[in-house]
Amino acid sequence: MSNRDSSVEKLLFAAASSLGEAKERWELLDYACRDDEEMRRRIEELLEVQTVADTLFEFEPEVQSGPMEDVEEEGMGAHIGRYRLITRIGAGGCGTVYLAQQEEPVRRKVALKIIKLGMDTKAVIARFGLERQALAQMDHPSIARVLEAGATASGRPYFVMELVEGERITDFCDENRFSIRQRLELFVQVCYAIQHAHQKGIIHRDIKASNILVRSSDGVPVPKVIDFGIAKATGEDLSMETTGVLNGHITGTAGMAGTPSYMSPEQARGDADVDTRCDVYSLGVLLYELVSGRTPFDPKRFVGVSIEEVRRTIQEEQPKPPSAAFKSAALEERAKIAEARGANSTTLAKLLAGDLDWIVMRAMEKEPLRRYDTATGLAMDVKRVLWDQPVLARPPGRGYLLGKWVRRNKLIFVGGCIAFFGLFAGLGISTLMYLKEREARLAEAGLLQKAEYREQIAHAAVEIKYEDFEGADKLLAQVPIEQTPSSLEAAGAFQAVAEWHVRAGRLPQAASRFTAMIRALSSVDTSDLPSVSMSLLEVAAPVAYSGGAGPYEEFRQLAIRRFDMTANAAVAEETLKACLLMPADEKTLKSLAPLAAIVEQAIEAKEGNDFWNAWALFAVSLFYYRTGEYPEAARFAEQCLANSNQNEVRTASMLIVYAMIEERLGDSTKARAALIEGRAGAEIGFSRDDWTTLNGPVYWFDWINTLVLLDEAERVIDSKVEDLSWFGQHPS
């Protein structure tokens, strides 16, 4: 059978099988195969075996019909597997929960949750089966065990769980008029339970108030997290497209797994590979509700709106901090919420504002990278509130350059990532079972190695907090630059140590730490802001000065990749300066050309003030010098030098570049004069003993840039001198 025949045959088969009536089929084949009996016979055979073929490939085993067609119709006393239903104890979005009696091998009462119809039962059970091993490893007093999964006779998946008595955590706290302190203590216990699961490689995916039950044991509240493993097993079957009308919660059988109010942005987006930080987000929401009595998004807002709207809200809208949410409640409601917390409205508002607001919002960051890394990290910060320790101790180091955000994050992440290594070790064990091949061992070693680096950085951050820069530096030195994890805490730690090196005048070491910092940042902060690109200059200077051409080139390409799409003239100007400290190849210059154009336009449009304009003229002049367009370069340099805004370091740098330009243009006299003047300026600058701590409008790195350029200029101009002496024409 040739391929051509086969494709005709396929078309005819598709056409014929789409016709319902046998008569129509025959007519089609009569016509289409009028000259080809052989083909007709083959297609008839295909049509004939279709039913058998469907049976052969029918995967779903037949559902055995039995007396247990529908539990709810059959009522209580019915048996499911080895369980006898006793009574219905609850109904939620995705199913009904029954109290049931297990008969063998042990007699005990269990909770049996029957999931609503509408999902692929076999797939649900299979997914549960895959996690079963890991679920069985969880052993924590605050985690309810999930014992078994199965299918009812009518084909609905069910889960059997340890029976937990208790009340929803929010109700329990309100009824017992738990103070904020008591609530926080209870919350910390929940975090530890979740952390335990994370260490076993289990993500809950559906943490919410109704999944955390609390009972009092001898006056001590004991929380218990239920439904572990269920969201994972049922969730993947749910596609947003098939969801019906929303009704406070996402309606049961299909739709986003979870309750919209508690759902992390990545879950709302439908990401298949959410990690433990989606639980950290939901814990943040839980804390929000526990302390403020409100949820970040008003559940009423999710009623009767489209899935897209729910998604958009969760992903884009920034909820108010808990204290603001509390304050925006009606007067009467506020009084009620405060009373349930043993406080009055005013004191409660004060209690919430500040640290608690901050912790909640950090846990609920839209971007997982910016949340606490772990549930323990969140718990530790809550504990700092309980112990009246400052959550936000001011970090050492000067408050410029990267802006406040790095510092804020740096400290809070210190706690967050201490537990990280433990988490990785836990995950390692559950996956190790399968990873026995050589590649697998390598993969595992890679992960552990990464975890180790993260841990070292976490330790370094702690040392920095206690101002032990030397200790921190030793730890950071062990992390290979190319392995620098990208996170804010890493960036913060490297930055602090690099600045410490600068203060002590050790530029090579500073260069290395700064390079690591840029690596850590390059994929974390994607904002197009001059405060971020300014960090480039800080790095460029020591790298160019002491790192040599290789590292500088690497840095430069990193910087270009990160900022070449910018439309912000200030960012473009910083990037140009940072990337042009050394001669560049054609490709590099080509990718910087759009940035130069942006800066030029901004100069013409007089967008910036005189100070900025003068720097912009410098940057553009340097750009044209690098591209070899010397007359243009000279024109901009002259404008820069004539600018009314002058500062010593820019003038010195500009003179030095101008000297090189004039040299290339053939005017040695002008070149020499400019070089001498520029060098004198640089020498004055470096004779100041405070230059390493200069903090605007002249910065320490500006001086280093001057030095880098001076070095180049002296080579350019001196080599000319040597050339001349070669011919015995050395000028007197």
Place this chain on the structure above:
Amino acid sequence: MPAELLPLLYDELRHIAAGYMAREAHGQTLQPTALVHEAWLQVTKTDARMWTDRSHFFRAAAQAMRRILVDRARAKASLKRGAKAQTLDIYEVDPAAATMDERVLLVNEMIDRMEKDDPESARVITLKFFGGLTNKEIAKMDDVAERTVERQWAYAKALLVRMFRYELP
């Protein structure tokens, strides 16, 4: 392939195994974890760097799954028939009432025969039956409409049974 990608691929494999296990009747003979484990060993035995993308991996994984299931089914068949017995003659099997193991062997044999004349059909059966992929996943992988995969699948299934019925081995 970078070492850190392996765990991700491992997850893919779990997904495929879940797809396969979902269709197995209750008294299944393979634990899903065992299936994944074996498939994982098979897939990683080959040079890991040869997978350039997900679709490569899916194909490799489906083939691995196929080998394992066929080996198991053969082993079980020979156990039932005694050590001396020949392997199961799949032509004795009634496709409409085959057990899972018989189906595995029958489909395996037919795919081999189909490979030469109609590799497209052989591939779609491998991915669907052994790989456990859905029409949607295959459509995405091949960048064609889901309807196209549906048609290929309907044809491939019928072709397989026709070969079994009407064409002598």
